[in-house]
């Protein structure tokens with residue numbers, strides 16, 4: 001039977017990455033997606049910007065919206081301090097199954113909690129069910145028309161504190177116009193655009209970093 005793209009990405013990890021070595025997992029996925037078949041990972045170029053923001057924030061609590069195969073999940077978690085935790089939300093069970101295996105191959109199960117379900121349902125449960133106070137860093141990489149509603153929902157649920165950083169992928173391609181307009185015009189956010197390219201291509205894309213001012 002025909003394999004799926006996420007299954008082929010997992011295969012590339014199991015064939016080319018070293019168990020317990022997160023950076024080799026990231027490298028294996030990038031090499032596969034650059035040379036064999038494109039996939040919607042944040043990728044190596046935008047990934048370096050992601051790395052610099054994660055290192056600068058040095059977060060104790062991270063929320064990722066949209067796990068897909070776990071590329072950015074592993075990339076972020078590989079940079080977290082010892083007791084830091086990353087919660088990643090994914091509502092497609094087929095993607096979740098693959099991501100769990102990618103995370104396990106990287107040896108990062110202790111830092112990452114993958115929760116299956118929709119962000120709109122899970123965000124209101126973060127405090128009671130997952131013992132979260134606030135998030136130091138949120139990486140938005142799920143359906144692009146959900147960035148804004150979910151950001152408003154996180155605010156309403158008291159999950160953002162003064163200084164919380166939102167980092168959004170794809171603000172140019174495919175684009176998140178309503179979200180961009182909101183964070184750039186709201187007095188409650190300080191936004192900065194990091195120009196880059198769509199993963200594995202020469203097409204323009206970028207990340208928007210927005211600090212919540214409380």
Ligand SMILES: CNc1ncnc2c1ncn2[C@@H]1O[C@H](/C=C/CNC(=O)c2cc(-c3ccc(F)cc3)cc(O)c2O)[C@H](F)[C@H]1O
Pocket residue numbers: 040041042065066067068089090091092095117118119120141142143144146169170173174198199
């Ligand atoms: C809505 N709430 C959700 N809750 C939990 N998991 C979710 C939710 N919504 C989606 N998911 C989950 O998050 C993932 C969705 C990622 C979507 N990403 C993209 O579409 C995306 C697209 C391109 C792209 C650019 C150019 C082109 F020609 C073709 C594609 C590039 C990118 O970097 C992207 O991130 C996953 F698939 C879905 O189950």
Ligand SMILES: [Mg+2]
Pocket residue numbers: 040041042141169170
């Ligand atoms: Mg993306």
